Amino acid sequence: MRSKNTLLSGAMIAVTVIWLSPMAFLLMNALKNAADYSRGPLLLPSTFNLFHNIANAWAQGIQGGFINSLLYGAVSSVLAVLLAAFAAFGIVRMKLPRALGWFLFIYSGTIFPLQMYLIPLFKSYIALGIYDTKFGLFAFYTAICIPFATFVMRGFFLTVPWDIQEAAEMEGASSWKIFWYIMMPLAKAPFLMLTLVQFTWVWNDLLFGMVLVRSPQARSVQVALLGMLSLYGQADAPTIITATLIVSLPTLLLFLLLQKHFVRGLALGATGN
Amino acid sequence: MPSLSSRKQREAYLYIAPAALMVGTFLILPMFYTTALSFSSWDGMTAPHFVGLDNFFKLVTDANFLHPLANTLKWMILGVVLPVGLGFFFAYAISGLKGARIMQVCIYIPATISASAAGIVFGFVLRDQGALNILLQSIGLGMLKVNWLYVQPYNTYAMIGAYTWQATGINVMIFLVGLQGLPKEPLEAARLDGANAWTFTTQIVIPMLMPYVVIASLLAVINSFKVFDTIWVMTGGGPARMSETLAVTMYKEGFANFKMGYASAVAVVISLLSLVFSYFYMRNMLSRESQI
Numbered sequence: 001m002r003s004k005n006t007l008l009s010g011a012m013i014a015v016t017v018i019w020l021s022p023m024a025f026l027l028m029n030a031l032k033n034a035a036d037y038s039r040g041p042l043l044l045p046s047t048f049n050l051f052h053n054i055a056n057a058w059a060q061g062i063q064g065g066f067i068n069s070l071l072y073g074a075v076s077s078v079l080a081v082l083l084a085a086f087a088a089f090g091i092v093r094m095k096l097p098r099a100l101g102w103f104l105f106i107y108s109g110t111i112f113p114l115q116m117y118l119i120p121l122f123k124s125y126i127a128l129g130i131y132d133t134k135f136g137l138f139a140f141y142t143a144i145c146i147p148f149a150t151f152v153m154r155g156f157f158l159t160v161p162w163d164i165q166e167a168a169e170m171e172g173a174s175s176w177k178i179f180w181y182i183m184m185p186l187a188k189a190p191f192l193m194l195t196l197v198q199f200t201w202v203w204n205d206l207l208f209g210m211v212l213v214r215s216p217q218a219r220s221v222q223v224a225l226l227g228m229l230s231l232y233g234q235a236d237a238p239t240i241i242t243a244t245l246i247v248s249l250p251t252l253l254l255f256l257l258l259q260k261h262f263v264r265g266l267a268l269g270a271t272g273n
Numbered sequence: 274m275p276s277l278s279s280r281k282q283r284e285a286y287l288y289i290a291p292a293a294l295m296v297g298t299f300l301i302l303p304m305f306y307t308t309a310l311s312f313s314s315w316d317g318m319t320a321p322h323f324v325g326l327d328n329f330f331k332l333v334t335d336a337n338f339l340h341p342l343a344n345t346l347k348w349m350i351l352g353v354v355l356p357v358g359l360g361f362f363f364a365y366a367i368s369g370l371k372g373a374r375i376m377q378v379c380i381y382i383p384a385t386i387s388a389s390a391a392g393i394v395f396g397f398v399l400r401d402q403g404a405l406n407i408l409l410q411s412i413g414l415g416m417l418k419v420n421w422l423y424v425q426p427y428n429t430y431a432m433i434g435a436y437t438w439q440a441t442g443i444n445v446m447i448f449l450v451g452l453q454g455l456p457k458e459p460l461e462a463a464r465l466d467g468a469n470a471w472t473f474t475t476q477i478v479i480p481m482l483m484p485y486v487v488i489a490s491l492l493a494v495i496n497s498f499k500v501f502d503t504i505w506v507m508t509g510g511g512p513a514r515m516s517e518t519l520a521v522t523m524y525k526e527g528f529a530n531f532k533m534g535y536a537s538a539v540a541v542v543i544s545l546l547s548l549v550f551s552y553f554y555m556r557n558m559l560s561r562e563s564q565i
Contacts, residue, residue, distance in 0.1 A: 009370050015363075016379045022394050022438065023382065025404060029397075041397065041404045042411075083292045090288030094281055106292055109300040111551040113498055115523040115540040119310060119533050120303035123317070143299035146292050151558075175284050204387035206502045211528065222389045226506065229393065237397065244393045248386040255385040259378050263446060 030245045034236035041237075049238060057228070057243035060235055064216050065224025066246070068134065069203050072220060076141035077198035081191055083142070084149030089179050091150075092157040093165060103154060109147030114207055122211050132214045140208055145198040156190045157183065193261045200251045221247055310537035317533045328538035337526075338539065341510075341517040344429055345498065345546075348518055351430075352497030355437040357489045360444020361482075365474070368452045377449060381442035388439060392506030395435040396422065399507075422508050428516045436503050440496065444489045451485035452478075491554040498547040519543050 029041055033049035058066075087106060091099045121140065122131070130136035160183065168178050184191070209220030219227075225247045228235050235243075255262055311328055315321035332338045363380050367373040383391060398404045399421040406418045421431040455478070463477045479486070501520040504510055510517035510525065517525070519539055527536030 005370065008366065009372065012363075012366050012370060012376055013372070015366075016376050019438075020379055020382065022391075022398065025398065026394050040407060042407055083295065086288045087292035090285040094285035094288060095278070096285035096289060097282055102289055102293065105301070106289075106296050107555070109296045111548065111555065112300070112304050113520070113540065113543045113547055114501075115520055115543055116307045117300060117303040118307075118524070118540075119527050119537060120306035121299070122528075123533075124303075139295075140299055143295040146296055147300075150292060175281070175288075179288075200385065204389075206387070206389050206505070207524075222387055222502075225387075225389055225393070229506075240393065241397065244390045248390045251385045251387070252382065255382070256378070263377070263381075 026241060026245055026248075029238055030242040032238045034238060037236070037238050050242065053238050053242035054246065056235070056239045057246055060239065060243075061216070061224045061227050062221070062243050062246055065219045065221035068219060069221035070250070071134075072137055072141055073199040073202040076138055076202050077145055077195045080142045080145030080198055081149045081153075081194045084146050084194070085153045085184070085187065085191065086179070087146070087150050088153035088157050089175075089183060092154055093160075093178070093183070094175060103150070106150045107147050109144070110151070118207070118211050121208075125212055131212065132218055134213075134218045136212050137208065137218065137220065140212060141202045141205070144208075145201065149194045149198060152190055152194055153187065156187055160186060189261065192258070196254055196258060196262060200254070203251050307537045307540050310534050311541040313534040313537075315532075315534040317531045321534060324534070328535050329542075331535070332538060332542065337514060337517075338519075338522060340515065341519050341522040342542075344516065345518040345520075345543075347426075347429060348433060348436075348500060349494055349497045351433045352436060352440065352500070353490050353493040355433065356440035357444050357486070357493050359437065359441045360489065361448050361479075361486070363441065363445045364448035364452060365478070368449060373449075377445060380445050383439045384442035386439075388436075388500075388502035389506050391435055391439050392432075392503050395431070395438075396507050399431050399435075423512055425515050428508050432503055432507050432516065435507065436500060439503075440493065444493070447485055447489045448482065451482045455481055488554070488557055491550050491557065494550045495547055495554060498543055519546075 025041070028045060029037055030053060031045040031048055031050050033047045033052070036045055036047045036049070039046075087102075090096050091103050096102060125131035125136050130139070164182055165178055168182055173181075204222065205220065206222040206226070209223040213219060213223075216224075225243055228240050228243050310321060312323060312325060313321040314324045314327070363376075367376045370376070396403075401420045401423070403421075405421065409415060409417050419427050422428050459481070460477065463473055468477065499520065500518060501524065504516065504518060504521050505524075508516045510521040514522075514525075520543065523536050523539040523543065526532045526539060530536075
């Protein structure tokens, strides 16, 4: 049995390494300069041009998008999860009439394909003067993150024992106090997990960045990355590859640093138990 | 003075109002508006005019719709079979192994980067003079070289491959949760009865994991309809619109050809296709939750 497990372990380590080889390809070619890359993308680097590539990628458009999307991701995810926590608290803990109907109204925001939102948002954003503004993207990203977060927070609040809340109510605590001093300290783990998942969603979004903004001032990071491809004549392959690496790092690092929360949360979110 | 419970109910509305308003304004209203637009002809400039079901009649004879529809079904089938199948394989193989945790994290890594970033990396690997063809040449398999992103149907399969690389991670997570939750006794009993590995897996483990297979597959179908970025970055739907899926078609008709009524009709078709699966997914999730 033991030797069989060792064999399987070895095989799976090999499979995992092959699985990650595109990441290795990315890292390896980010180190090269253009001449080194053109010798062959599979050859080990013979130059160390990483810092130069980073400076190039940063200057050729990644910079603005990177900072914008950090803000979009951080503000929208925290705000959305907070609003979702309020909603879930109202639905589960405050005995809202027709609670299931309200929940389904909010949760229905997860079931339609994103294509259903594009044209009306584009047109009304122009009409309202928020097309091509940071405010427009902040608002949309917050809205799109709420439904799933409400689903998870509702599931969490259903599990909180009622006697804590009843004891606090007996002592005359307001619902506002109960939310902030009893529920939120208990909900730290789902709150963190949801913020991570929604930050990643916003950071990785391409479609709404393409449709709702145009100018470099408000551009999201994925749109900025794609912009480098169309500049292909000017940006060499290692610069584009390095830009891809830079754009991938925040979500990759968040996952690796906080994987405990991610791993539990993702399976939880997908299976609902 | 109002009773305590009616005051509490009024307060409850205050808690739910911001979320409901945001979702209503940015998601539900646009959804209804797109549905209404699908019955109109609109260039985006002049006022839309009502054309009834014309857009939908046009769709069924339009090669620029039927071909993407066929591609979408290809994506749907392979986008379930490959990520869910590989996800089960990985989870089953590593579960219980030393280092399972690290392998699980490694297999999930591709899912953390954006589809655009992955599309760019695979673009460099799969282009005509790219890494894959160089590799094939150097190991003596030069006759297998293909211009992967340019030739039908390889471009669609190549992109499904890149997608699978990213979509497998979540299924590994789902199946590991499922495997950890399996009751030990029936598994032990089957082992003692001397069931071989294949019988054990297909007759005992997979049937017991069925609820997880169902939820992973439904989720995978729903996600396969959403794919846009991978295709947009890797082929742009081309050449000659041959690798488009409906999500890309909708974007092109609306934002490149300015046929916004027609594009809305395409969006409605995508919705109808995915709603069937979303319905079962949501029902499954909510019934599962009510068992807690």
